[in-house]
Amino acid sequence: MTLETALRRSDHRVTRPRQLVWDVLHDAERHLSAAEIVDAVHLLDPGVNSSSVYRTLSLFADLELVRESRHGELSTWEPAHDDAVIHLVCDRCGATTHHAADVVDTLRVQLKRSGGFEPRTIDVAVTGLCPTCAKRT
Amino acid sequence: MTLETALRRSDHRVTRPRQLVWDVLHDAERHLSAAEIVDAVHLLDPGVNSSSVYRTLSLFADLELVRESRHGELSTWEPAHDDAVIHLVCDRCGATTHHAADVVDTLRVQLKRSGGFEPRTIDVAVTGLCPTCAKRT
DNA sequence: AATTTTATTGCGAACGGATTGCAGTAATGG
DNA sequence: CCATTACTGCAATCCGTTCGCAATAAAATT
Numbered sequence: 001m002t003l004e005t006a007l008r009r010s011d012h013r014v015t016r017p018r019q020l021v022w023d024v025l026h027d028a029e030r031h032l033s034a035a036e037i038v039d040a041v042h043l044l045d046p047g048v049n050s051s052s053v054y055r056t057l058s059l060f061a062d063l064e065l066v067r068e069s070r071h072g073e074l075s076t077w078e079p080a081h082d083d084a085v086i087h088l089v090c091d092r093c094g095a096t097t098h099h100a101a102d103v104v105d106t107l108r109v110q111l112k113r114s115g116g117f118e119p120r121t122i123d124v125a126v127t128g129l130c131p132t133c134a135k136r137t
Numbered sequence: 138m139t140l141e142t143a144l145r146r147s148d149h150r151v152t153r154p155r156q157l158v159w160d161v162l163h164d165a166e167r168h169l170s171a172a173e174i175v176d177a178v179h180l181l182d183p184g185v186n187s188s189s190v191y192r193t194l195s196l197f198a199d200l201e202l203v204r205e206s207r208h209g210e211l212s213t214w215e216p217a218h219d220d221a222v223i224h225l226v227c228d229r230c231g232a233t234t235h236h237a238a239d240v241v242d243t244l245r246v247q248l249k250r251s252g253g254f255e256p257r258t259i260d261v262a263v264t265g266l267c268p269t270c271a272k273r274t
Numbered sequence: 275a276a277t278t279t280t281a282t283t284g285c286g287a288a289c290g291g292a293t294t295g296c297a298g299t300a301a302t303g304g
Numbered sequence: 305c306c307a308t309t310a311c312t313g314c315a316a317t318c319c320g321t322t323c324g325c326a327a328t329a330a331a332a333t334t
Contacts, residue, residue, distance in 0.1 A: 013301050123262045126260075130253075277333080280330090284328090295314105301311085
């Protein structure tokens, strides 16, 4: 789905800050912090104010176009995706990547079956060393 | 282990703020936010300053006496415990509870076997409705 | 027990990321 | 092309947390 259709559908305008934030998030191959997004947007257009970036992120989150995760100290953003992945956060370089894992679906089924807690979202965060940094140790 | 031995061992002093924070965390049956800890401590002794509570939490974290988790908006604190549990955060009442699940160990084994990412900590956060709140819906 | 040492506290100021109010701007519908 | 008003840029503000410092009190020493 394009940004334009997503915004039009929800009766919002297509503006430069929104396009730039969208582009930055989709060009990134990993999660970005709010500060990183602001910096990347400024590289493309220094005139965009950081509060517009924050407002855009918050709007996108409401529209479920992006997903915010809080791992460790800071929160990071990425384009929305389905739940069946886990997050690998590298202790050394800080990069957050995805990893497909069936444990998420397994867990959801187990929880539903056990009947107590009604799961909505499942977030699996693993910290440690990514392949690149592990080799350097 | 008592607080006194843990502090003595690491060459720290046993003080009133530290005792109170410790008591509050151990009396709580769920995770607490920093603000909740400050409030609970003030109930026992209004004279304890909130910055001392923050300093105590940070010290306890260094000594691995407590564990900080960041789920959703705010970070919460609890006495340290082993990794093989998942966190259930209720969307309605906000309570965070534990749930034993073998998926954590399963995942750790899978990751190690796959050889890429070197896992250190694994944090599974499930949001949804706790049994009590689910009934009220 | 009194004294010394210095880790720890309470206090207020400062910090930094995020939010907000407002006047000006620009995106959409007609 | 104009009118409407959602959205922006800006600066001020907020709020949770951290920090510097003088005062305090916990532990060591006598």
